[in-house]
Amino acid sequence: MKNIRTLMLAVSALLCMNLAQAQTTVSTDDAVGAAGAAGVSVGAKATVSTDPLVQKRQSDSDAKADYKAKKKTAKANMKVEKAEAKSDLKEEKQESTDVRNKAMATDPIPK
Numbered sequence: 641m642k643n644i645r646t647l648m649l650a651v652s653a654l655l656c657m658n659l660a661q662a663q664t665t666v667s668t669d670d671a672v673g674a675a676g677a678a679g680v681s682v683g684a685k686a687t688v689s690t691d692p693l694v695q696k697r698q699s700d701s702d703a704k705a706d707y708k709a710k711k712k713t714a715k716a717n718m719k720v721e722k723a724e725a726k727s728d729l730k731e732e733k734q735e736s737t738d739v740r741n742k743a744m745a746t747d748p749i750p751k
Contacts (some may be wrong), residue, residue: 689695 689696
């Protein structure tokens with residue numbers, strides 16, 4: 641029984657290693673060499689497809705990227721405005737505290 645378990649463990653380990661090796665990507669040196677041999681530059685974009693579904697998917701992707709960029713910019717602007725408003729509020733609170741303390745110092749409450 642122990643021999644079968646050991647054998648099954650070894651077989652499953654070899655199977656997992658084989659699957660992992662099959663899923664590994666080509667290294668960048670191999671990819672550059674293969675692309676250079678085929679005459680296609682690595683940085684070149686693929687040709688635009690005439691398939692309407694592919695075109696829609698590409699336009700949706702472009703629109704999503706544009707939306708994310710605008711959203712990121714708006715969020716950064718909002719953070720800056722929020723920080724400015726917070727500092728203004730702190731200054732106003734400090735000024736009102738100073739005014740209150742001066743008023744209390746000059747006009748103490750009679751006992």
